[in-house]
Amino acid sequence: MERLRNTQQGQSIFDGEPAADGSSKQKAGPPAALDGQGYAPEASTLKEHLARAVDPDPRWRIRYQKRKVMQMIRNGREPTREELIRQRERQxxxxxxxxxxxxxxxTMLARQIVGKTVDEAIVQMKFSKKKAAxxxxxxxxxxxDLAIVQRGMGLGKHTGEILEKPKKIKTKEGRIIEVSDPTRLYVDESWVGKGPWRGMRIQYHARSRMSAMWRPTTRLAIVLKEEKTRIRQHEERVEKQAKAKPWVHLPNRPVTAQRPYYTW
Known part of the structure; x- marks a missing residue:
């Protein structure tokens, strides 16, 4: 822990955080080296620094994995396909x-961002004329930000998971895309739900009548996944199509229940 604390001083992605004893006083690191145009370098890509984002609490993760393994052995069953997928793919x-x-x-905006990468969805909302965009x-x-910091997603450029040759896949929406970074984030699902009412006002009608007009609120839910999921789904669809039997228009089977008149 002392070695990790020393490597995080100065120009680090966690520079400015409070120390272990609660004080916010830290050692001043070396000044940032500037290039010819006067720009400072990017965030640190050291293994110790990235470990804080990919695996922020390793002891908790080990305890959780041990507890799940003991639970699986105690129940006497093998892990299901969904559990194996959750272990390999993050969301x-x-x-x-x-x-x-x-x-x-x-709802219209939630449907617009489904299937797009996070960068494309942000650009769509940036230039949208809708007020809720x-x-x-x-x-x-x-x-x-939650996916990068808490789950360690989208760090393929720093961990070396970039594909040498881009791979063409077909999404479930029917679009053909090229994937060079398997850890790229995309919007897999997006839905809305009703929230609490934020107020009420009176709406006046003719003949001295009135009604209550409630002002609604809406909650938005977004599910982000990595391109590994779409690659797996594409390969499963291709494999299923290859295993499918050829469709026969007129199968060779005996004709039964013949009548001299129509059945209706």
């Missing part, structure tokens, strides 16, 4: 606070 689910809009308006953009950026 993050982000729920937004109540947004002051209706589900009818936010800025809320969706903020939630996308928040979900992206």
């Amino acid at each position: 993050v689910v982000s729920h937004s606070p109540p947004v002051p809009t209706s589900t009818k308006k936010l 800025r809320e969706v953009k903020y939630e996308l950026e928040r979900a992206r």
Whole structure:
């Protein structure tokens, strides 16, 4: 721990965090080396620094894995296909606070970002004319940061998981895309739900009548996954199609139940 603490001083992705004893005083690191144009280098890519993002609490992870293994042995069963997939592939689910809009308006934006990469979805929301697009953009950026910091997703360029040759796959929406980074983040699911009412006002009608008009709020949920998931789904579809038997228009089977008149 002392070695890790010393390597995090100065120009680090965690520079400025409080020390272990609670004080915010840290050693001043060496000044950032500037290039010819006067720009400082990017964040540190040292193994110790990246370990804090990929595996922030290794002791908790080891205890959790041991507990799950003991639970599986105690139950006397093998892990299911869904459990194996969750072990190999990572995802993050982000729920937004109540947004002051209706589900009818936010559903259109939620459908627009499904299937796109996070960068493409953010660009779509940035140039959208809808008022609620800025809320969706903020939630996308928040979900992206949670995926990188808490789950260690989207770090293929730093961990060396880039493919030498881009791979063409077909998504479940029917689009053909090229994937060079298997850890690239994309929006797998996006849905909306009703939130608490934020107020009520009176709506006046003719003949001295009135009614209550409630102001709604909506919650947005976003599921981010890596391109590894779409690659696996594409390979499973191709394998299933290869194993399928040829379709026969007129199968060779005996004709039964013949009648001299129509059955209807």
